[in-house]
Amino acid sequence: MSRLSSIIALPVGVALAAVGRQILCHAAEISRDEKAETKEKKATNSKWWLSHKQKHATSNTKQCNLTGLWENDLGSRMQVSKVDGQGNFSGVYHTAVSSAQKPIEPCPLVGSQHLDEDGQCTFGFTVNWNKFSDSTAVFVGQCFAGEGGEEILHTSWLLREKVDSLPDDWKATRTGRNVFVRVGQKEEGESSPSRQAL
Known part of the structure; x- marks a missing residue:
């Protein structure tokens, strides 16, 4: 064994x-x-x-606040008035591009943003092109910090144009993307955009 x-x-x-x-x-x-x-x-x-x-x-990380003047890659500008404690804001949008027959004019915008502590908030706003067109646009996006700490807004949008009949509905909505950067700093107490800024 x-x-x-x-x-x-x-x-x-x-x-x-x-x-x-x-x-x-x-x-x-x-x-x-x-x-x-x-x-x-x-x-x-x-x-x-x-x-x-x-x-x-x-x-x-600084909190992104949409208050101020912004310009996108097409040259369109928007002025956002003060964002309130709930994240709501209003302002004026001056588009650089349009297929409307009337001259372009600045139009009102209204929206809301999250007030996240990490600074990279999401937001959305609507622009009513009532001053020169029968269309409406909605933007959604997020604020990011660039390499130098500057804020960059990455947005996607839907543009709805008015059509005369239901068969034309298929061509009434367009979509796209834009990137916005801040233009200068908003002056303390400024509540509406100057004509020169737009």
């Missing part, structure tokens, strides 16, 4: 020794850089580091 045990134990012992040798060899093959990288990953994933990183990221 003891001889049989030693015969069985011999291959098991050889196998365990081989595994141990592989583990030692594998550990020896890990470079200092890999060991340092592993140690750094453990340190940066610690609770202290994550809370520190989150705290400083939050404190350096």
